[in-house]
Amino acid sequence: MGAFLDKPKTEKHNAHGEGNGLRYGLSSMQGWRVEMEDAHTATVGLPHGLDDWSFFAVYDGHAGSRVSNYCSKHLLEHIVAAVPADKLGRSVEAVKNGVRVGFLRIDDDMRGFADPRDGLDRSGSTAVAVMLSPEHMYFINCGDSRALLCRDARVRFSTLDHKPCDPREKERIQNAGGSVMIQRVNGSLAVSRALGDYDYKCVEGKGPTEQLVSPEPEVFEIPRVPEEDEFVALACDGIWDVMSNEELCAFVRARLEVSDDLEKVCNEVVDTCLHKGSRDNMSVVLVCLPNAPKVSEEAVKKDAELDKFLETRVEGTVLLRLCIIGSSPKEKTMGMVQIWRTRGSCPS
Secondary structure (H helix, E strand, C coil), X not given: CCCEEEEEEEEEEEEEEEECCEEEEEEEEEEEECCCCEEEEEEECCCCCCCCCEEEEEEEEECCCHHHHHHHHHHHHHHHHHCCCCCCCCCHHHHHHHHHHHHHHHHHHHCCCEECCCEECCCEEXXXXXXXXXXXXXXXXXXXXXXXXXXXXXXXXXCCCCCCCCHHHHHHHHHCCCCEECCEECCCECCCECEECHHHCCXXXXXXXXXXXXXXXXXXXXXXXXXXXXXXXXXXXXXXXXXXXXXXXXXXXXXXXXXXXXXXXXXXXXXXXXXXXXXXXXXXXXXXXCCCCCCCHHHHHHHHHHHHHHHHHHHHHHHHHHXXXXXXXXXXXXXXXXXXXXXXXXXX
């Protein structure tokens, strides 16, 4: 479930880069949570001669950050090592199988983690990633973080969340002797697939993909369409809790017409989700392809006009708040709520 702070930590971690015909930016914020458990990977140019491949991922940890941090550093090497060298870049099925094997191997590798004070490490993490080759996109998901592809101005693909109530997931959980209560595995864990979480992976006679919680990812291969592909967005559920696929796609497209600073665009996504009520850690990685929206003079002008209009509205609500200083706590709170509503209702 997780505990919360009295006020959110809004400092952000940012990064950006480019190569292989793409640009990326990312932003992460601790928010209201008492600990930052998210992690990420952004790599342009992969080992074993895959210089024209790239890999991006978001990891949403729970019950600690050890698994998410370890995966951010080592999952990619497990994946690449699992694909036969003579198949790299040549066989779609070999790559997809290598991804699955890489997940199972790193999950087995991390099982030996132990804290001398508490014994077995009980943390776990979702993982959502995209691996781009010159001709293909491999979308990879284990858990309820999510990735989407914006193609030709619309959401053309998104990964599927692994939730205990999904019939296929529920069947596996029950076959392993577990139950789904209050939409959680054994009434506790909110995801049905994850790396780590070894308390849910100890049913004798069952293989790793047959446990209450499975480390097996789903892997989707999508051929690239350079003249239509715009961007890929990956984010943890702190983003998706308050934004739909279509809302995020439209928001990012609109902001890309105003700024080519991808870190800034990602920061705006995170800030917007905080203002929309997200109480979780928040992380988003934005990967822009050559056909991504470009800055438009008309959009920049409209955005500046909107900012000016909103400034006058916010100033008005601030004056309203000043007028009620000294009033009851309830009245003061109502004044602050009005300010947040004014800001939160800004069109994107």
